[in-house]
Amino acid sequence: MVTRRAIMAGLVALAAPRDTAAQGFRPSEEDRRDIARVEEYLNGLRTLRARFVQVSDRGAVAEGRLHIQRPGRLRLDYGDPVRLMIVAARGQLIQHDRELRQTTYLLLSQTPAAVLLRERVSLQGEVTVVGVQRTPGMLRIEIVQTSDPRAGRIAFAFAERPFHLASWTVVDGQGVTIQVTLSEIEQGIAIDPLLFEFREETPSRD
Numbered sequence: 001m002v003t004r005r006a007i008m009a010g011l012v013a014l015a016a017p018r019d020t021a022a023q024g025f026r027p028s029e030e031d032r033r034d035i036a037r038v039e040e041y042l043n044g045l046r047t048l049r050a051r052f053v054q055v056s057d058r059g060a061v062a063e064g065r066l067h068i069q070r071p072g073r074l075r076l077d078y079g080d081p082v083r084l085m086i087v088a089a090r091g092q093l094i095q096h097d098r099e100l101r102q103t104t105y106l107l108l109s110q111t112p113a114a115v116l117l118r119e120r121v122s123l124q125g126e127v128t129v130v131g132v133q134r135t136p137g138m139l140r141i142e143i144v145q146t147s148d149p150r151a152g153r154i155a156f157a158f159a160e161r162p163f164h165l166a167s168w169t170v171v172d173g174q175g176v177t178i179q180v181t182l183s184e185i186e187q188g189i190a191i192d193p194l195l196f197e198f199r200e201e202t203p204s205r206d
Contacts, residue, residue: 031132035123038141038156041163042121046070047191048165050182057177066182071119072108073196088113089196096198112154112170115143131155138166 027035048068055061064078074088083098093111095104108114115127123129123143130153131142142155159166167181 025130027129027132031129034132034134034139035129035141037163038139038158039121039123041158041165042070042116045165045187047189048185048187049189049191050185052076052180052182054178054180056179067191067195068116069191069193069196070117072117073193074113074117075196087196087198088117089198094198112168115154115156116165137161 046069048066050066051063052066053061053063062078062082064076064082067073067075072089072091074086076084076086078084085096085098087094087096088108091108093106093108093113095106097103108117115121123141126146127143128146129141130144131140133140133142137160139158139160140155141158142153144153153171155169156165157167157169158164164185164187165182167179169177169179171177
C-alpha cells in the first residue's frame with residue numbers, strides 16, 4: 001500500500017545517518033574532481049522533464065511526472081491511485097492531496113529538494129559530502145547538512161555518457177529508504193512557468 005508519508009519522504013524527509021563513520025570521510029583528488037563535475041552539471045541545468053518511479057524499502061511504489069526549472073521551481077504529479085501533487089516555488093514546498101483536498105506548506109530550505117533548486121549549487125558550506133561511490137557507468141554523491149549531520153541525508157546518482165541526474169535516495173527519520181528513479185529525461189526544454197503556480201485543482205501536465 002502506498003502511504004502519504006512514504007510519498008513525501010522522497011523529497012521532504014529529514015533522516016538520521018545510517019552510520020557515523022561517514023562523517024570522517026576525506027575526499028581523494030578523484031573525489032574532488034567528481035564533486036566539481038556534479039556542481040558544474042547542476043549549475044548548468046536550467047530545465048528538466050522526466051517520468052519517475054518512487055520505491056520505498058517497505059514496498060510502497062508510486063510513479064508520475066517531474067518538472068524542474070532552476071532555480072527554485074519543481075513539480076511532481078503522482079499518478080493514480082496516489083493523486084498527490086508537489087510544487088516548489090517562491091521558497092515553499094507545497095503538497096496537495098487531490099483525493100483528500102488537503103494542502104501542506106513547508107519551507108523549501110528544510111527539504112532535500114532545496115539542494116537541487118538553489119541559485120548556485122555548492123557541495124560545501126551548508127552541505128558536506130560524506131561519500132563518493134563509483135560503479136560502471138554511475139557516480140553516487142552522498143551529502144548531509146554541515147551544521148547538523150544527523151538532520152538529513154540524501155544521495156544523488158548520476159549516469160555517465162551523457163552525464164545526467166538519474167536518481168536520488170533519501171532515508172527518513174524512521175529509517176525508511178526512498179529511491180526516486182528518473183526515465184524519459186529531457187533537459188534544456190521550454191517549460192511553461194504557470195506549471196509551478198499552485199492552483200488547488202490544477203490538472204497534471206505532460
